[in-house]
Amino acid sequence: MTEKRALFIIFGGSGDLAQRKLYPALYGLYYQGRLAKHFAVIGTARRPWTDDHYHDIIKQSLVGAPGSAHQKTEFAEHFYYQSHDVTDAAHYVTLRDLAEKLDKQYALDGNRVFYMAMAPRFFATIAEHVKSEQLLSAKGFNRLIVEKPFGRDFATAKQLNDDISQAFSEEQIYRIDHYLGKEMVQDIMPLRFANPLLGHAWSKDFIDNIQITLAEDIGVEERAGYYETAGALRDMVQNHIFQIIAMLTMEKPARYDAASIHAAKRAVLSAIKPYTPTQVHDKFVRGQYLGGDDIGLSYREEDNIASDSTVETYVAGRVDIDNDRWRGVPIYIRTGKRLKAKQSRIDIVFKPTSDNILPTVNDTHVAPNVLTLIIEPETGMHLTLNGKEIGTSDAVSPFTLDHALDQDELAKAPEAYQRLMLNILDGNKLTFTHWAELAASWHFIDAIRTVWDNDKADGLAFYNSGTMGPQQADDLLARDHRQWIWQGDTTK
Numbered sequence: 001m002t003e004k005r006a007l008f009i010i011f012g013g014s015g016d017l018a019q020r021k022l023y024p025a026l027y028g029l030y031y032q033g034r035l036a037k038h039f040a041v042i043g044t045a046r047r048p049w050t051d052d053h054y055h056d057i058i059k060q061s062l063v064g065a066p067g068s069a070h071q072k073t074e075f076a077e078h079f080y081y082q083s084h085d086v087t088d089a090a091h092y093v094t095l096r097d098l099a100e101k102l103d104k105q106y107a108l109d110g111n112r113v114f115y116m117a118m119a120p121r122f123f124a125t126i127a128e129h130v131k132s133e134q135l136l137s138a139k140g141f142n143r144l145i146v147e148k149p150f151g152r153d154f155a156t157a158k159q160l161n162d163d164i165s166q167a168f169s170e171e172q173i174y175r176i177d178h179y180l181g182k183e184m185v186q187d188i189m190p191l192r193f194a195n196p197l198l199g200h201a202w203s204k205d206f207i208d209n210i211q212i213t214l215a216e217d218i219g220v221e222e223r224a225g226y227y228e229t230a231g232a233l234r235d236m237v238q239n240h241i242f243q244i245i246a247m248l249t250m251e252k253p254a255r256y257d258a259a260s261i262h263a264a265k266r267a268v269l270s271a272i273k274p275y276t277p278t279q280v281h282d283k284f285v286r287g288q289y290l291g292g293d294d295i296g297l298s299y300r301e302e303d304n305i306a307s308d309s310t311v312e313t314y315v316a317g318r319v320d321i322d323n324d325r326w327r328g329v330p331i332y333i334r335t336g337k338r339l340k341a342k343q344s345r346i347d348i349v350f351k352p353t354s355d356n357i358l359p360t361v362n363d364t365h366v367a368p369n370v371l372t373l374i375i376e377p378e379t380g381m382h383l384t385l386n387g388k389e390i391g392t393s394d395a396v397s398p399f400t401l402d403h404a405l406d407q408d409e410l411a412k413a414p415e416a417y418q419r420l421m422l423n424i425l426d427g428n429k430l431t432f433t434h435w436a437e438l439a440a441s442w443h444f445i446d447a448i449r450t451v452w453d454n455d456k457a458d459g460l461a462f463y464n465s466g467t468m469g470p471q472q473a474d475d476l477l478a479r480d481h482r483q484w485i486w487q488g489d490t491t492k
């Protein structure tokens with residue numbers, strides 16, 4: 001295992017993301033020996049912390065992580081804190097001096113990772129100052145990491161992309177979608193391209209429909225301020241769900257490298273045409289959670305939420321891909337808060353046999369084969385097939401092959417952010433999104449958003465907390481003579 005060399009400059013070093021995800025991720029790489037002597041981290045934010053206090057914060061963020069107290073202390077000593085307002089150009093000069101000093105002290109070969117773990121309104125100004133105050137290193141690599149959300153519509157996303165592109169090339173920009181770092185999302189390619197059994201059946205000839213569910217059981221919690229300006233469509237569909245769609249439906253990339261995969265994803269996403277207002281009404285449903293005794297407050301009663309808010313906490317819809325492989329295969333998507341259970345999953349529903357000669361239980365239809373990928377909180381997959389009922393009956397009945405990823409192996413596997421950090425250090429952009437993918441998904445989302453913003457409360461369906469969302473989401477599939485495979489039972 002080769003040791004990586006880099007200086008990380010984390011803007012928003014005192015924030016929630018940095019403490020909960022980034023520091024444990026870096027520590028995970030340190031614990032594995034991928035980061036050792038030759039790395040340093042500058043955390044910046046406005047509050048006036050000392051380096052010693054920063055080290056305590058780092059160690060607190062590692063509670064529960066493996067390794068000795070001594071190891072954690074040694075790790076924390078690679079961290080330096082800079083009190084800094086990102087809108088003030090003068091501070092970048094101090095930052096540059098510290099960066100140059102640390103580069104020499106730790107022999108970092110001029111490799112720099114600029115991680116923007118801050119509110120998106122600061123992204124452009126950070127990128128601009130990094131360039132104008134000459135923080136870009138002339139020798140090693142310079143990589144800019146951009147957290148979500150990347151814009152709030154196509155226009156703002158493009159503006160942001162244009163702004164950061166003044167200082168960084170597409171090659172140097174790493175747009176985070178942490179779903180791409182999840183184990184089962186990464187398993188989609190091997191499943192599709194290393195198993196001819198599935199690969200040959202991966203088209204409209206064999207697949208009836210695809211269902212993607214990202215369900216949360218919690219409410220808006222402390223994210224009210226952001227959520228009121230976003231809603232479920234922007235928060236979950238534009239990024240995570242569209243990335244999952246792309247991974248599931250892209251053509252086989254020419255090679256296993258980032259450029260080929262991005263090209264394949266871009267091609268399939270551009271075959272998803274934005275809907276007309278009529279299609280939006282027909283194919284998309286939005287909802288907002290209600291509260292009740294023992295269930296919690298309704299969305300409108302939560303802190304910092306407008307009492308007449310029309311922001312959606314639930315979205316379900318049908319996405320159609322206009323290409324030869326997928327024409328006519330609906331991709332049903334849904335995501336929501338305060339649902340019956342927390343689970344992220346994909347159900348691939350195959351076409352049922354059309355010429356059955358075998359007896360079935362109560363003369364019903366033969367069940368379709370379903371391949372289910374459970375992304376979280378468990379990690380694994382199920383394949384539903386048909387066999388003979390045990391005993392004297394000849395009837396066909398479904399059974400399931402279950403594959404739960406080995407818990408011991410899984411415990412050793414890196415968390416999404418650790419994997420992403422490693423990919424950043426390796427210059428591997430496979431698990432990051434290309435601008436063209438974002439542009440395509442924003443065009444689709446904008447068409448829906450425009451209709452919903454005009455309709456305001458009209459068409460907003462309220463649903464009880466602890467259910468699977470509004471009835472309209474079931475109706476959406478019932479109209480196509482289909483139903484959601486997952487009804488909220490976490491054992492399936």
Ligand SMILES: NC(=O)c1ccc[n+]([C@@H]2O[C@H](COP(=O)([O-])OP(=O)(O)OC[C@H]3O[C@@H](n4cnc5c(N)ncnc54)[C@H](OP(=O)(O)O)[C@@H]3O)[C@@H](O)[C@H]2O)c1
Binds near residue numbers: 015018120148
């Ligand atoms: N938290 C998560 O789990 C999560 C998950 C996915 C994506 N994200 C994304 O990650 C980014 C950061 O989120 P977060 O939850 O970590 O936010 P946060 O807890 O509010 O942290 C914001 C950070 O920015 C600093 N800051 C604010 N204004 C500043 C200024 N003018 N100059 C310098 N520093 C300033 C804050 O420190 P001071 O107040 O000391 O300046 C703080 O360190 C956002 O884009 C978010 O959407 C977060």
